[in-house]
Amino acid sequence: MKWQTADTIEYELLKSHSKAKRSNQTEAESVFWQMAKGSGLGQKCRRQYIIGEYIVDFFFRQSMLIVEIDGGYHFTEEQQKEDITRQNWLEQKGYKVLRFTNEQVLYDTDNMINELKKHLI
Numbered sequence: 001m002k003w004q005t006a007d008t009i010e011y012e013l014l015k016s017h018s019k020a021k022r023s024n025q026t027e028a029e030s031v032f033w034q035m036a037k038g039s040g041l042g043q044k045c046r047r048q049y050i051i052g053e054y055i056v057d058f059f060f061r062q063s064m065l066i067v068e069i070d071g072g073y074h075f076t077e078e079q080q081k082e083d084i085t086r087q088n089w090l091e092q093k094g095y096k097v098l099r100f101t102n103e104q105v106l107y108d109t110d111n112m113i114n115e116l117k118k119h120l121i
Helices: 008-023 027-039 077-092 102-107 109-119
Strands: 046-051 054-060 065-070 096-101
Touching: 027 046, 027 054, 027 065, 027 096, 027 102, 027 109, 054 077, 065 077, 065 102, 077 096, 096 102, 096 109, 102 109
Parallel strands: 065 096
Antiparallel strands: 046 054, 054 065
């Protein structure tokens, strides 16, 4: 698979946003990262990773699996439309996208991990 990257100027902007997002994680993202870093879930995981013109929350390259952790704003109509467009683009490029809510990560961790592991090949 050919990796998708943004043009040079846009990539530099995305890189800056990605770095800022890593420094300002939500509580759920921080909890997930503590589980995933250092191959804690069986595969190397990257956080706030740039794919094309998007920054994904977490990316397991070996499985081509993207994990998105959705907070409250993801439930607005406008954001849901954007999320669908983004997910469709990523899936057309060969990625699998799993979405978990903040609540699933924080309070239903065992079930969230079991679901995730079904997709890590």
